[in-house]
Amino acid sequence: xxxxxxxxxxxxxxxxxxxxxxxxxxxxxxxxxxxxxxxxxxxxxxxxxxxxxxxxxxxxxxxxxxxxxxxxxxxxxxxxxxxxxxxxxxxxxxxxxxxxxxxxxxxxxxxxxxxxxxxxxxxxxxxxxxxxxxxxxxxxxxxxxxxxxxxxxxxxxxxxxxxxxxxxxxxxxxxxxxxxxxxxxxxxxxxxxxxxxxxxxxxxxxxxxxxxxxxxxxxxxxxxxxxxxxxxxxxxxxxxxxxxxxxxxxx
Amino acid sequence: xxxxxxxxxxxxxxxxxxxxxxxxxxxxxxxxxxxxxxxxxxxxxxxxxxxxxxxxxxxxxxxxxxxxxxxxxxxxxxxxxxxxxxxxxxxxxxxxxxxxxxxxxxxxxxxxxxxxxxxxxxxxxxxxxxxxxxxxxxxxxxxxxxxxxxxxxxxxxxxxxxxxxxxxxxxxxxxxxxxxxxxxxxxxxxxxxxx
Numbered sequence: 001x002x003x004x005x006x007x008x009x010x011x012x013x014x015x016x017x018x019x020x021x022x023x024x025x026x027x028x029x030x031x032x033x034x035x036x037x038x039x040x041x042x043x044x045x046x047x048x049x050x051x052x053x054x055x056x057x058x059x060x061x062x063x064x065x066x067x068x069x070x071x072x073x074x075x076x077x078x079x080x081x082x083x084x085x086x087x088x089x090x091x092x093x094x095x096x097x098x099x100x101x102x103x104x105x106x107x108x109x110x111x112x113x114x115x116x117x118x119x120x121x122x123x124x125x126x127x128x129x130x131x132x133x134x135x136x137x138x139x140x141x142x143x144x145x146x147x148x149x150x151x152x153x154x155x156x157x158x159x160x161x162x163x164x165x166x167x168x169x170x171x172x173x174x175x176x177x178x179x180x181x182x183x184x185x186x187x188x189x190x191x192x193x194x195x196x197x198x199x200x201x202x203x204x205x206x207x208x209x210x211x212x213x214x215x216x217x218x219x220x221x222x223x224x225x226x227x228x229x230x231x232x233x234x235x236x237x238x239x240x241x242x243x244x245x246x247x248x249x250x251x
Numbered sequence: 252x253x254x255x256x257x258x259x260x261x262x263x264x265x266x267x268x269x270x271x272x273x274x275x276x277x278x279x280x281x282x283x284x285x286x287x288x289x290x291x292x293x294x295x296x297x298x299x300x301x302x303x304x305x306x307x308x309x310x311x312x313x314x315x316x317x318x319x320x321x322x323x324x325x326x327x328x329x330x331x332x333x334x335x336x337x338x339x340x341x342x343x344x345x346x347x348x349x350x351x352x353x354x355x356x357x358x359x360x361x362x363x364x365x366x367x368x369x370x371x372x373x374x375x376x377x378x379x380x381x382x383x384x385x386x387x388x389x390x391x392x393x394x395x396x397x398x399x400x401x402x403x404x405x406x407x408x409x410x411x412x413x414x415x416x417x418x419x420x421x422x423x424x425x426x427x428x429x430x431x432x433x434x435x436x437x438x439x440x441x442x443x444x445x446x
Contacts (some may be wrong), residue, residue: 002407003367003386040431045367070269076388076429096265098390098429121299121329123363123390124263162413166363195358197365220361250386 003250004214004242005045005221006235007199008228010035012081013052014062025104029229039228040073043235045250047073048101048169048223051081052144059088059117063095070096078126089116093124101169103128104142107149107156110163117164126199127160128169129153131186138186145173153186154193161194168194169223171201179205179227187217199223207233207241214247252442254278255290257317257330259307263298267327270428274439282311292442293320297329301353301393302341305327318346324420325441331415331422332393344431348420351398351412361410363392370413370425374402377414377421377440385433387425388412395424 005227010017010032017029029035036047049069051062055123066079079092079122089100105238106113106127116125130145131138138153144219157168170190172183182203189199200213204224213219229231254271256264258280261343271278271294271297278294279286287293295317297304308314317334333345338353345353356362367386387405394411397404403414405424413424421441427434 001369002364005366070266071272074270074273074429074431074435076390076426093263096269098266099262118300118303122392124298167365195361196363197361221366227401250444 001248003045003248004219005199005208006043006249007046007048007221007223008035008039008044008235009050009223010046010202010226011050011052011225012062012065014058015065017195018052019229026044029226030067032164033072035229036069036073036077039235040075043239044075044249046075046221047077049077049079050101051079053081063091066092066097067095080126080128085193086119088117089120093120099124099166101126101128103130106160106165107140107142107151110159113160113165115142117166122164122166122196125165126167126169127165128171129156129160130173132173133186140191141173154189157190158192161196165196167199167220169199169201172203175203176201177226178203181205181209182213182217182219182222184212184217187213187219191195191218191220197221204233207238209232210238211242211245211247214242215245252276252292253290254292254294254442256280256294256296257285257287257313258282259304259311259313264296266426267296267428270435270438271442274314274435274442277441282313282422284312284316287313287320291322293317293322293324294324295324295330295334297327297333299329300341300343301329301332301338302343304333304342306354308333308346314346318348321419323441323444326420326422327428328391328424328426331424332395334420334422335395338393349395349398349400349417349422350413351395351415353393353395355393357408360432364407365390367430368405368407368413368425369397370403370405372401372404374417376444377402377416377437379440380436381433387427387430389413389425391424395422
């Protein structure tokens with residue numbers, strides 16, 4: 001039986017792991033290679049690394065880091081952050097990444113998703129969407145959440161599926177960093193609307209939040225950062241508890 | 252031991268190379284016929300789309316070479332699917348090592364299937380030291396049905412093949428290079444097995 005996935009996410013700046021709250025106030029959270037090894041040995045199903053460096057030099061350093069990570073771990077990992085071209089993707093895949101995550105550039109140039117899917121196959125293309133609820137609708141936001149667009153989450157997700165995205169990584173900006181639980185209602189709607197896997201992100205604080213994101217939110221995978229970086233939740237304990245709740249999980 | 256990973260521009264060959272490195276095995280990426288023929292083991296990887304992958308193989312004349320290889324050959328993911336007769340993906344005639352047609356998962360299922368699924372009904376020494384219902388990492392929209400050469404199966408809406416074997420040809424739908432400890436066991440078994 002296909003298992004639900006637990007995915008630690010590492011935001012990378014200048015070769016260090018960082019973590020902020022609501023996309024601001026960055027704090028150092030350790031060496032990414034050490035963390036990657038710790039998580040993969042500790043039972044993580046996949047990892048995500050997001051490069052939040054803005055400079056060109058930083059990009060080269062990130063590619064080297066990807067290669068180093070690929071040599072150290074034997075589980076799949078996705079990389080993203082500022083990807084704008086086929087060349088960017090080539091560099092990351094050639095350094096050993098398994099999938100890429102596209103965010104802003106999918107909004108700026110939607111045909112980029114079609115191009116990536118036809119060149120590498122949908123299974124390689126994760127599209128990250130950051131959204132915020134405004135009255136009854138969820139709106140896509142860009143640039144680390146600082147710029148609101150008029151694009152509605154559910155319409156956008158449908159379009160991304162049609163264009164060939166292989167998975168959607170949905171971050172609720174309202175929940176991110178709060179440790180108050182995932183956006184289960186929106187996640188359920190999203191998961192039932194589209195026919196590709198949905199990765200839930202934003203709001204993990206306790207083990208129960210993961211149970212409910214799979215049971216109520218119908219997510220295929222759950223992503224979190226600080227609860228893992230700061231040892232608030234051990235992946236092993238989390239997975240035992242999910243298994244006790246009859247959620248299919250790789251122990 | 253000389254291991255060649257067939258380089259035909261299809262996707263993620265680097266992670267296979269890195270995984271072999273971790274097992275202490277040096278490999279080269281190559282599309283050179285002599286190098287492929289002389290190697291002790293051939294790995295035929297693949298990430299991407301069937302019809303464009305077959306086009307690339309034909310353009311470098313490897314579509315005739317691969318089915319005639321005599322040493323152990325391991326097709327991974329799309330590599331396994333291309334070793335069958337035909338794939339629904341892009342309505343593609345494939346290499347024909349296995350008499351099977353590759354099909355797309357039912358539209359009611361989330362496709363691609365992404366993640367860790369259990370493998371069962373394990374046969375042959377390829378699965379030495381791997382227990383029934385071990386989890387392996389899968390990432391695919393098309394599948395090989397159960398055939399007489401099936402040596403492991405999984406369930407996603409239906410039962411299908413996650414490993415097939417005929418003579419010196421082995422196909423794996425899961426990614427041994429990304430399936431943690433037991434994926435490495437399978438990869439290592441392929442390297443140490445004589446056939």
